[in-house]
Amino acid sequence: xxxxxxxRRVTLTTAIVSGVVLVAVxxxxxxxxxxxxxxxxxxxxxDRVQLAKQLSQEGVSPDDLIARVxxxxxxxRLVLPDGRGFGSLTRKNAEDSAxxxxxxxxxxxxxxxxxxxxQIDTPLLSRVQDRLGILLSLATAGAIAVIAAGLWFGVPxxxxxxxxxTRLAREIARGQFGRRLNPSxxxxxxxxxxxxxxxxxxxxxxxxxxxxxAEARARASEQRIRTFVxxxxxxxxTPVSGIRALAEAxxxxxxxxxxxxxxxxxxxxxxxxxxxxxxxDDLLDLARIDAGLQLHRVPTDLHALTATQLDxxxxxxxxxxxxxxxxxxxVTADPERITQIxxxxxxxxxxxxxxxxxxxxxxxLPTVRIRLCATGKFAELAxxxxxxxxxxxxxxxxxxxxxRLDAARDHRTDGSGLGLPIARGLARAHGGxxxxxxPPPDRSGAVFLLRLPRx
Numbered sequence: 001x002x003x004x005x006x007x008r009r010v011t012l013t014t015a016i017v018s019g020v021v022l023v024a025v026x027x028x029x030x031x032x033x034x035x036x037x038x039x040x041x042x043x044x045x046x047d048r049v050q051l052a053k054q055l056s057q058e059g060v061s062p063d064d065l066i067a068r069v070x071x072x073x074x075x076x077r078l079v080l081p082d083g084r085g086f087g088s089l090t091r092k093n094a095e096d097s098a099x100x101x102x103x104x105x106x107x108x109x110x111x112x113x114x115x116x117x118x119q120i121d122t123p124l125l126s127r128v129q130d131r132l133g134i135l136l137s138l139a140t141a142g143a144i145a146v147i148a149a150g151l152w153f154g155v156p157x158x159x160x161x162x163x164x165x166t167r168l169a170r171e172i173a174r175g176q177f178g179r180r181l182n183p184s185x186x187x188x189x190x191x192x193x194x195x196x197x198x199x200x201x202x203x204x205x206x207x208x209x210x211x212x213x214a215e216a217r218a219r220a221s222e223q224r225i226r227t228f229v230x231x232x233x234x235x236x237x238t239p240v241s242g243i244r245a246l247a248e249a250x251x252x253x254x255x256x257x258x259x260x261x262x263x264x265x266x267x268x269x270x271x272x273x274x275x276x277x278x279x280x281d282d283l284l285d286l287a288r289i290d291a292g293l294q295l296h297r298v299p300t301d302l303h304a305l306t307a308t309q310l311d312x313x314x315x316x317x318x319x320x321x322x323x324x325x326x327x328x329x330x331v332t333a334d335p336e337r338i339t340q341i342x343x344x345x346x347x348x349x350x351x352x353x354x355x356x357x358x359x360x361x362x363x364x365l366p367t368v369r370i371r372l373c374a375t376g377k378f379a380e381l382a383x384x385x386x387x388x389x390x391x392x393x394x395x396x397x398x399x400x401x402x403x404r405l406d407a408a409r410d411h412r413t414d415g416s417g418l419g420l421p422i423a424r425g426l427a428r429a430h431g432g433x434x435x436x437x438x439p440p441p442d443r444s445g446a447v448f449l450l451r452l453p454r455x
Contacts, residue, residue, distance in 0.1 A: 015148040022143050026136040033132055041120045045102045048074050048118050052104060059109030062086045065116075074118055081113040089119055243273055283418070285340075289425035295334040297430075302379055302452070303328035305335060306370055309342045313368075317350045321365065326372030329379040331452045337426045338452070341434070344419040345383045345448050352387035352446065374454065378432065381450040389444045395436035399424045427452065 048069045055065050062078055066086045070076040077089035085091075106114045186195040250265055303326065310322045331338075346368060353366035371382040390398060401421045420434075427434040432452040439447050 011148060011151040014151050015144060018147045019140075019144045022140045026140045030133055030136055041100050044074055045100060045118055045120065048076070049102055049104050052106065052116050052118075056106040056111040056114075057108045061110055062114070065111060069116075069118065074120060076119075077117045078111070079115045079117075080111070087117075089117060243269060285418075285422050285425075289422070289429060293337075293426070293429045295337060295429060297332050297334055299330055300333050300335050300338065301328055302331050302333075302338070302381060303372055305338060306342060306372065306381065309339060309346065310370070313346050313350065317354075317366075319366065320350055320353065321367040322346075323367065323369045324372070325369065327374075329372055329374045329454070331379050331454050333430050333452055337430070341423045341426050341450060342381075342383075344423040345450070348419055349383055349385035349387065349446065349448075353385055377454055378451045379454050381452070382437070383448045383450070384439070384445060386443075386445045389439055390436055390446045392438065395438075398436060399434075423450075 052065060052069050055068060060068075062080065062084070063086065066076055066078055070087050070089075075087065075089035077085060077087040077091070079085050100120045102118045104116050104118075106112065106116055180198050186192055247269060250262070250269065253262060253265070303324070307324055310324055313320070314322055349368045350366070353368075365386070367386045369384045371380075371384065373380050399420050401418060424434040427450055430452055432450065434448065434450050437447040437449045439445050
């Protein structure tokens with residue numbers, strides 16, 4: 001076995017690894033800075049274009065416009081229809097295709113028909129990036145030198161606990177299992193042995209803690225299941241009791257009874273059966289979600305899917321205004337399950353607004369607004385209604401199973417309190433989420449935000 005100097009080996013190895021990491025970090029920071037600069041250039045040019053359009057609409061003079069948009073980092077050149085030119089950007093520089101340039105035609109006021117050219121001051125940004133590269137190189141070299149010197153003088157002190165670790169290992173071998181070796185390094189034979197022994201003790205203690213925690217979770221899960229089963233049985237008892245009572249009444253109804261009364265009882269019987277069937281379907285959906293729902297993912301136009309659902313809702317709720325805002329967004333999802341989410345959210349919104357307004361409230365205009373947009377890797381669909389809204393403390397509780405809020409759902413007879421839990425479960429099965437967000441400061445109502453991955 002080679003007995004080389006641990007001091008030299010540790011110092012050299014750590015210095016090399018640290019140097020590689022620091023160099024990689026320096027290159028990464030430099031590259032990220034370039035990306036940030038590139039995005040900042042686009043943002044600055046976009047802001048200057050918007051500012052120029054706004055100033056043009058306000059009727060400012062060419063000199064005032066140039067004074068506002070021609071800054072240290074952005075050069076501008078304004079050419080009016082009569083050929084007059086303004087700004088610090090020359091015609092030759094404006095035609096340079098290697099520099100980011102934006103050209104916009106202005107309208108309104110004195111600048112109507114003028115052509116504004118905006119260009120990033122590339123030399124200024126290049127100098128900043130070059131200086132950053134120099135600073136990173138100096139900082140990396142200095143850090144490597146400091147690390148090497150610190151290791152060379154610090155490793156001997158770090159190796160001092162070897163004798164103490166040996167004594168402690170012997171104590172553990174005699175049965176003192178409550179203690180740990182805690183090796184400072186694990187790249188030697190002694191260090192690997194001590195680390196393996198500590199890992200064994202940690203595994204045993206961790207298994208004991210995990211068993212205790214699993215038992216606690218199992219008891220809590222069992223209690224939740226019992227509560228859910230009891231609540232579900234209570235929800236099912238109402239329609240089943242109604243079906244039984246109506247069936248007995250139909251059977252006991254005299255043959256010469258009023259046909260309209262008999263037909264009314266048949267309709268009530270069918271309605272209670274439909275209600276019980278809907279609740280059973282919801283329970284089955286929850287069971288499938290808990291067991292791992294199988295989704296048939298295909299590219300889906302979320303905008304078209306929502307528009308189709310809104311057409312159905314306009315027929316069912318002719319007194320409610322439905323608005324769809326945003327551009328088409330394509331997601332890879334199960335269209336049937338997404339339709340189920342939308343149906344639950346829209347039905348809840350309509351029911352909440354109807355309960356809040358009442359049929360005789362002429363000044364109340366129930367409106368459901370759907371806002372669709374793409375944010376990064378996700379598509380966001382917000383359902384905003386003009387109902388009574390949801391208190392802040394209840395915005396997470398509404399997703400619990402068999403929960404109805406007092407404000408607008410206590411007196412509903414057709415809801416089971418499972419629509420929102422099912423909708424959230426379906427959203428999370430797609431890799432997204434469904435949350436209840438606070439409404440805008442100047443508006444009331446509920447806001448539900450559905451986020452779905454676009455890939």
